[in-house]
Amino acid sequence: MQRQKVKFVAGTPGKIGMYLCGPTVYSDAHLGHAKKEVAFDVIRRYLTHRGNAVRYVSNITDVGHLLNDADEGEDKIARRAALEKLEPMEVAEKYYWSFMDDMARLSVQRPSIQPRATGHITEQIELIQELIARGHAYEAGGSVYFDVRSWPSYGKLSGRKLDDQEEGTRETVRGEKRDARDFALWKKAEHGHIMRWNSPWGSGFPGWHIECSAMSLKYLGENFDIHGGGLDLEFPHHEAEIAQAEAAGHGFARYWMHNNMLTIGGEKMSKSKGNFTTLKELFERIDPQVVRFLLVGSHYRSVTEMSEDAFVSAQNGYRRLHDARAEVERRLVSAPKRSDALSAKVTQHVQAFEEAMSDDFNTPRAVAALFNLTSDVNAALAGEVGREALEQAKAAYDELGGQVLGLFDSGVANSASQDDTALVSTLMDVVLDARQHYRLSKQYEQSDALRGKLADVGVTVEDTKDGQRWKR
Numbered sequence: 001m002q003r004q005k006v007k008f009v010a011g012t013p014g015k016i017g018m019y020l021c022g023p024t025v026y027s028d029a030h031l032g033h034a035k036k037e038v039a040f041d042v043i044r045r046y047l048t049h050r051g052n053a054v055r056y057v058s059n060i061t062d063v064g065h066l067l068n069d070a071d072e073g074e075d076k077i078a079r080r081a082a083l084e085k086l087e088p089m090e091v092a093e094k095y096y097w098s099f100m101d102d103m104a105r106l107s108v109q110r111p112s113i114q115p116r117a118t119g120h121i122t123e124q125i126e127l128i129q130e131l132i133a134r135g136h137a138y139e140a141g142g143s144v145y146f147d148v149r150s151w152p153s154y155g156k157l158s159g160r161k162l163d164d165q166e167e168g169t170r171e172t173v174r175g176e177k178r179d180a181r182d183f184a185l186w187k188k189a190e191h192g193h194i195m196r197w198n199s200p201w202g203s204g205f206p207g208w209h210i211e212c213s214a215m216s217l218k219y220l221g222e223n224f225d226i227h228g229g230g231l232d233l234e235f236p237h238h239e240a241e242i243a244q245a246e247a248a249g250h251g252f253a254r255y256w257m258h259n260n261m262l263t264i265g266g267e268k269m270s271k272s273k274g275n276f277t278t279l280k281e282l283f284e285r286i287d288p289q290v291v292r293f294l295l296v297g298s299h300y301r302s303v304t305e306m307s308e309d310a311f312v313s314a315q316n317g318y319r320r321l322h323d324a325r326a327e328v329e330r331r332l333v334s335a336p337k338r339s340d341a342l343s344a345k346v347t348q349h350v351q352a353f354e355e356a357m358s359d360d361f362n363t364p365r366a367v368a369a370l371f372n373l374t375s376d377v378n379a380a381l382a383g384e385v386g387r388e389a390l391e392q393a394k395a396a397y398d399e400l401g402g403q404v405l406g407l408f409d410s411g412v413a414n415s416a417s418q419d420d421t422a423l424v425s426t427l428m429d430v431v432l433d434a435r436q437h438y439r440l441s442k443q444y445e446q447s448d449a450l451r452g453k454l455a456d457v458g459v460t461v462e463d464t465k466d467g468q469r470w471k472r
């Protein structure tokens, strides 16, 4: 809001309320979406690391996001539903879980609360009613619009003056609005529109912006600490969120943070440009931890340019840290009890990491501190190192690289999960061979016992005419 770095002071010391605009769930997420999620995940993790209790709310948009910002066009989810011959709610469910799976593989922590727009229609209607009552919104033809001219501070976040906004389009897209810059709070559902709810203005659905004002206020209260999102949302989405809340008499977010874009060949990666790589495609060839490492290596406010070279260097960098940490762990088993010079160096790198993160979450500098730590660790490991220094180094990797940056999460590594799949399949062959042996020798009790034990761990075995089949 102030267009500069400012000191952050939580409204209530030790407690931080954070809201992040989440995805519209109508397609698989791409690497650009991951930049945003990972950026704010790291911010949340660092604030937690500093001893704050963070309530992290991030919404799921499953209605009302239209194809075009001027309140025209189809609902993105409804259009996808028609394309895939699914119910709109089926589309939302499908891509919600797709998103959640991708985020889990990227080690993005789940939000404390993940409210859905369709689950908060009542709250949105109430907020719209407050706006109408205060004279900042009006009904027209079954829809309700925010009256931008009634709220002079509209534009204060993006710094846009009212007159600069949408210049020249005033007459063409005004339609039933009093002013082309007015935006929809509620839209009348036309014939055939599936996602619709009853409201004081007839059957319809909420505009896209209103859900974030209603749900952030509901779960974080007035004057909550931090509101985040992509830079592309600053105008009109965040501007609208502020206006909707404040014009209805509520104090809104105290700090605004926006991540910059992930680009490819200098252009924003986006679905509509077709220059995107979905996370699922990417994870087939690149370990999700390396993807995360690449994203963390650039500052949230900087543009991240993606290229094959960037992945190669991320791969090498990640391996360097990962291997040093693993070696420290291995050497700890038999380390002698004594102190040595590495201790002071670890302390110094930990401090550098903390300073970098406390300076507007400067992750590239924080990663550099981990590399410096690794140089010193590797140099020390050439000789004998005492237990104390190794424990300190291990804690630095685990607390800073692990808990704060979300790295070294072996549970999500692509290669590991592929290895596991192969291993499970081989082990199942062994078990089913044994069961077959019991059955052929009529030892049915043992064969049933094996099946029972598999069922206990969620594996069901069926006997078909083609032999045993298993699934989990």
Ligand SMILES: Nc1ncnc2c1ncn2[C@@H]1O[C@H](COP(=O)(O)OP(=O)(O)OP(=O)(O)O)[C@@H](O)[C@H]1O
Residues within 6 Å of the ligand: 023, 024, 031, 032, 033, 035, 036, 229, 230, 231, 232, 233, 260, 261, 262, 263, 268, 269, 270, 271, 272, 273
């Ligand atoms: N390339 C990107 N870099 C960083 N963040 C992005 C990028 N693309 C999308 N986002 C973030 O994810 C949010 C949702 O993106 P959205 O679903 O509109 O994707 P998109 O690919 O930009 O789609 P479209 O091209 O249809 O607008 C954006 O508002 C933005 O905050």
Ligand SMILES: [Zn+2]
Residues within 6 Å of the ligand: 020, 021, 022, 212, 229, 237, 241
């Ligand atoms: Zn939002």
